[in-house]
Amino acid sequence: MITKIAEYLQEHDVKPSMQRVAIMSYLATHRTHPTVDEIYMALSPDMPTLSRTTVYNTLNLLVEQGAAQLLDIDEHNARYDACMDPHAHFRCKGCGAIFDMEAPRAARPKPSDNFVITEMQIYYKGYCSKCSPKSN
Amino acid sequence: MITKIAEYLQEHDVKPSMQRVAIMSYLATHRTHPTVDEIYMALSPDMPTLSRTTVYNTLNLLVEQGAAQLLDIDEHNARYDACMDPHAHFRCKGCGAIFDMEAPRAARPKPSDNFVITEMQIYYKGYCSKCSPKSN
DNA sequence: CTTTGTGCAAATTCTTTGCACCAAA
DNA sequence: TTTGGTGCAAAGAATTTGCACAAAG
Numbered sequence: 001m002i003t004k005i006a007e008y009l010q011e012h013d014v015k016p017s018m019q020r021v022a023i024m025s026y027l028a029t030h031r032t033h034p035t036v037d038e039i040y041m042a043l044s045p046d047m048p049t050l051s052r053t054t055v056y057n058t059l060n061l062l063v064e065q066g067a068a069q070l071l072d073i074d075e076h077n078a079r080y081d082a083c084m085d086p087h088a089h090f091r092c093k094g095c096g097a098i099f100d101m102e103a104p105r106a107a108r109p110k111p112s113d114n115f116v117i118t119e120m121q122i123y124y125k126g127y128c129s130k131c132s133p134k135s136n
Numbered sequence: 137m138i139t140k141i142a143e144y145l146q147e148h149d150v151k152p153s154m155q156r157v158a159i160m161s162y163l164a165t166h167r168t169h170p171t172v173d174e175i176y177m178a179l180s181p182d183m184p185t186l187s188r189t190t191v192y193n194t195l196n197l198l199v200e201q202g203a204a205q206l207l208d209i210d211e212h213n214a215r216y217d218a219c220m221d222p223h224a225h226f227r228c229k230g231c232g233a234i235f236d237m238e239a240p241r242a243a244r245p246k247p248s249d250n251f252v253i254t255e256m257q258i259y260y261k262g263y264c265s266k267c268s269p270k271s272n
Numbered sequence: 273c274t275t276t277g278t279g280c281a282a283a284t285t286c287t288t289t290g291c292a293c294c295a296a297a
Numbered sequence: 298t299t300t301g302g303t304g305c306a307a308a309g310a311a312t313t314t315g316c317a318c319a320a321a322g
Binding site: 070072073074075078090092093099114115116117118119120121122123124125126127128129132 | 206208209210211214226228229235250251252253254255256257258259260261262263264265268
Binding site: 015017019020049050051052053054057076 | 301302303304305312
């Protein structure tokens with residue numbers, strides 16, 4: 001896990017301001033693939049002047065610099081993940097929670113044309129153990 | 137390919153109205169993974185009274201009924217695909233076009249917990265042959 | 273008649289922009 | 298003094314909702 005947040009940011013050419021460290025730190029600590037609003041709501045009690053704009057700015061910057069990734073698994077909200085290692089995501093259609101999953105091996109790109117592939121995402125959807133319909 | 141649109145809709149418990157057939161037909165014919173607006177713009181010349189609401193309603197219905205799928209590959213617009221066979225998608229970060237790709241074999245779900253998996257999506261992003269940065 | 277689909281306009285929601293202020297180099 | 302980060306309010310864009318009318322059974 002990322003422990004030295006300021007250093008980590010600098011490695012990605014992101015100047016470590018108070019807000020940026022707080023946001024990156026939240027992402028690294030809470031592995032819940034939070035939305036912008038979840039981050040904002042979690043941090044604003046301790047940083048009363050924090051604005052949503054800054055959260056948006058910072059997350060966009062982190063993604064651009066390769067310090068975090070944006071998940072497209074949720075149609076309604078952007079979700080962010082500090083973990084850059086290859087792994088898949090599962091989204092429960094019941095409670096909306098997103099879980100990390102192992103990426104199936106052999107799921108590497110196969111350029112059927114001369115495409116340059118820079119990233120890959122694997123998403124599963126269904127029901128988690130709590131929401132599983134078979135409990136009816 | 138789906139040829140008998142009205143029948144296909146009925147198999148999925150969707151009553152085949154004029155609008156629904158036109159939309160489903162467009163989806164089945166144009167394998168470009170269109171957005172709501174692309175569909176609306178394409179059809180409205182021949183159906184001047186068609187409204188965006190109906191396009192939204194119909195596409196939501198088709199997805200609910202399993203007659204089409206919603207792609208999460210584009211953060212800014214919902215994109216739809218009439219093809220329900222397992223395949224992956226590639227999105228060009230240059231021109232925004234979305235291409236079908238073979239799904240890598242062995243990319244089947246592996247329920248690390250007792251999760252019920254109902255769908256899977258595999259997305260690649262990068263640059264297509266036209267937009268490839270190596271042409272610099 | 274009753275139910276269902278359609279379409280317009282208004283409302284919601286998420287995200288970005290413009291601009292002023294502040295802090296750091 | 299120049300640059301870059303922050304925050305507020307406003308703008309933008311995609312989608313949904315409310316409601317009235319039309320069509321179908």
